[in-house]
Amino acid sequence: MRYLIKRTYNFNIPDRGYWIEKISSWTKFLKKASSSRDCIEINLMNAISKKKFSSFHIVLLSCFIELLKKRGYLIFLNIKNSDLEEFIHNDMSLTLYWRNKIDHIDSPDDSRLNLWRVVEGKSDEYEISVHRYFTKKFPEIDFFMLKSSLGELYFNIFDHSKANGVAFSYIHYDEIEEIMHIAICDFGLGIASTIRNAYPKIQDDREALFESIKRGVTARSNKHNAGFGLDNVISTLSNGSMLRIISNRAVLLYTKKGRKIKTKTYNLPFEFKGTLINFDLPISSFDKSEIEEEYTF
Known part of the structure; x- marks a missing residue:
């Protein structure tokens, strides 16, 4: 078959703002x-x-490829850096997600849980896998809140985003820095847009993102849904943790250092149709497991 290259998209630098802006502009008139x-x-x-x-780049690129595939295009991925090419093809096995139409492939590197396509009905499988992985690696630490937070973020995609299957997540544990890097992305309605539809008095997307991390704030789209799960994510953050949310025309940055908490919001000069949640969790931020003593009578 002779292929017809209709568009060429170049990612020249790794800057995150650049990636968001480029993909937003490319998908606008696709x-x-x-x-x-x-x-x-x-x-x-x-x-x-x-x-x-x-992790940020991985989920964003995966959502972009998924959208292009859903629009009927074949994809030619050309990776100039040889180390990155090796990683994408032989560690992530990225192309197999579409060639073999599968949702997850284990990484040969045990510091990475690799890419997961967020599929309704399979979120429990991923939550359990994440919980089992970190519990085995750190048996003295309680990861229940992590499992709960991930579950609510996946339900947010299913309940509110209307992403039509364009959603991915990725977790990487940095052995040197001892930090867990988690990214979840979908190309749906966007949290900011969904919040503003539910609360018409909210003035802009910055305010909408600020409200989204409050306990009990909900899009009111499902009776069982108490919110977006972001308040649970906030509750897992401890010293050195950071949360970033990019949605529609705004960015929220939440950081915690000791007892000092900072929440900042920024305007985007363009619209990112969807939501990208990226957070960094030091292993030290998790509680120790409570081990009950055994008594013999």
Whole structure:
């Protein structure tokens, strides 16, 4: 088959704001493929190295590819940096997610839980896998709150986002820094937009994101849903933790250092249609497991 390259998209640098802006502009006027031979070329330039290719980039790129596939395009992924190419093809096995139509492939590196396609009905499988992995690695630590937080974030995608299957998550544990890097992305309505539809008095997307992390704030789309689960994520954050939310036309940054908490919101000069949640959790932020003493009578 002779392929027709309809578009070429270049990622020149790893800057996160650059990636969000580029993908937002590329998807804004994206039409469906006109034939089964239509192909889109994606180039990751040499400045994007394995070291600078984070959980953030992985879920965002995966959502972008998923959207292109749903629009009927074939994808040619060209990776200039050799270390990154090795990582994407032989560690992540990224192309197999579409070639073999699967939702998860285990990474050969036990510091990574690898990419998961967020699929309704399978969130329990992922939560249990994450909980089992970290409990085995750190048996003295209680990861129940992590499991609970992930569960609510997945339910948020199913209940509110209307992402049409364009949603991925990825977890990487940095052995040197002892920090868990978690990213979840969907190309749906966006938390900010959903909140504003539920609460018309909210003035803009910055205010909407600020309200979304409060306990009990809900989109009111399902009776069983008490909120977006972001208050649970906030409750897991301890010293050195950071949470970033990018949605629609705003960004929220929440940091915690000791007893000092900072919450900042920023405007985006463009619209990102969806939600990207990225948080960093030091292992030291989790509570120790409570081990009950056994008595013999």
